[in-house]
Amino acid sequence: MAAIDGKALILAFSAMGAGLAMIGALGTGIGQGIAAGKAAEAVARQPDAEGDIIRTLLLGDAVAETSAIYCLIIALILIFANPLARLL
Amino acid sequence: MEFFPKVIFIIPLYGMKIPVTETVVVTWGIMAGLMAFGYAAGKNLERMPHGLQNGVEIFYEGLEGLIESTMGEGNEGFVPYIGTLAMYLAVANLIGLLAFRPPTADLSTTLTLAGITFALTQYEGLRKKGVTGYIRGFFEPLPFMAPLNIIGQIANPFSMAFRLFGNILGGMIIMNLAYSAMPVIIPAPLHFYFDVFAGVLQTFIFIMLTMTFVGMAAE
Numbered sequence: 001m002a003a004i005d006g007k008a009l010i011l012a013f014s015a016m017g018a019g020l021a022m023i024g025a026l027g028t029g030i031g032q033g034i035a036a037g038k039a040a041e042a043v044a045r046q047p048d049a050e051g052d053i054i055r056t057l058l059l060g061d062a063v064a065e066t067s068a069i070y071c072l073i074i075a076l077i078l079i080f081a082n083p084l085a086r087l088l
Numbered sequence: 089m090e091f092f093p094k095v096i097f098i099i100p101l102y103g104m105k106i107p108v109t110e111t112v113v114v115t116w117g118i119m120a121g122l123m124a125f126g127y128a129a130g131k132n133l134e135r136m137p138h139g140l141q142n143g144v145e146i147f148y149e150g151l152e153g154l155i156e157s158t159m160g161e162g163n164e165g166f167v168p169y170i171g172t173l174a175m176y177l178a179v180a181n182l183i184g185l186l187a188f189r190p191p192t193a194d195l196s197t198t199l200t201l202a203g204i205t206f207a208l209t210q211y212e213g214l215r216k217k218g219v220t221g222y223i224r225g226f227f228e229p230l231p232f233m234a235p236l237n238i239i240g241q242i243a244n245p246f247s248m249a250f251r252l253f254g255n256i257l258g259g260m261i262i263m264n265l266a267y268s269a270m271p272v273i274i275p276a277p278l279h280f281y282f283d284v285f286a287g288v289l290q291t292f293i294f295i296m297l298t299m300t301f302v303g304m305a306a307e
Contacts, residue, residue, distance in 0.1 A: 062297065066250075076091065
């Protein structure tokens with residue numbers, strides 16, 4: 001254990017942090033699945049309004065996706081542009 | 089696999105060094121291509137369109153219909169801006185197929201575009217509601233919610249920019265990983281999802297959100 005220096009420790013935990021950050025995408029996955037299921041129900045009930053339903057679904061999914069995108073950005077920053085490694 | 093775009097060359101200007109990145113150079117290329125396309129499509133307009141003019145008119149009328157159904161009647165003035173945005177974003181997102189780095193995988197591009205939309209949204213709110221109506225809009229439904237409303241307005245362009253940036257950059261990184269894992273066969277279907285599907289979908293979502301925000305500001 002003596003061979004591990006501070007920088008290696010920061011990099012290791014940053015990689016772990018990047019992986020853990022992506023857990024936040026879980027909620028988005030569930031939410032978008034529910035939205036898609038509801039959209040399928042809506043299309044089954046009103047096949048004429050399919051275009052409007054799909055457009056509303058895509059727009060809603062885009063907004064719901066925001067939290068997952070923030071998780072992705074945090075993970076990418078931890079991997080590629082780590083601000084913590086500069087503190088050492 | 090690069091997170092930051094490469095610096096192609098540096099412009100020395102009054103002692104400052106202005107780095108010109110891959111993003112800017114690819115954007116110039118896209119601008120030149122779109123201008124050439126616009127010139128070719130509008131060179132000799134005819135009353136009975138044929139060839140290229142037909143396709144361009146289908147695009148224009150489709151966009152006009154979309155704007156009318158999203159923002160209501162009498163908003164045809166937004167067709168040029170939304171159309172330019174749609175064409176630029178579609179080409180920029182799809183240019184990864186030609187092995188260029190997509191300009192939208194750079195936060196500068198997406199934040200600029202979202203900033204233009206933000207300025208347009210605020211201007212449209214001021215124009216349609218007047219100064220007092222615009223300011224009163226922040227104190228609704230209850231006066232103490234003003235900070236929340238202001239933060240909500242400022243957060244919109246950032247979430248738009250990060251959504252586009254994250255999607256395109258994420259796709260680009262996954263494509264790079266796929267190429268380094270196995271350079272043949274496997275990346276081909278992945279290109280279809282990460283470049284074509286995600287690119288076109290994000291273009292659509294960006295212009296839909298622009299229309300929705302601008303339409304909401306006018307109410």
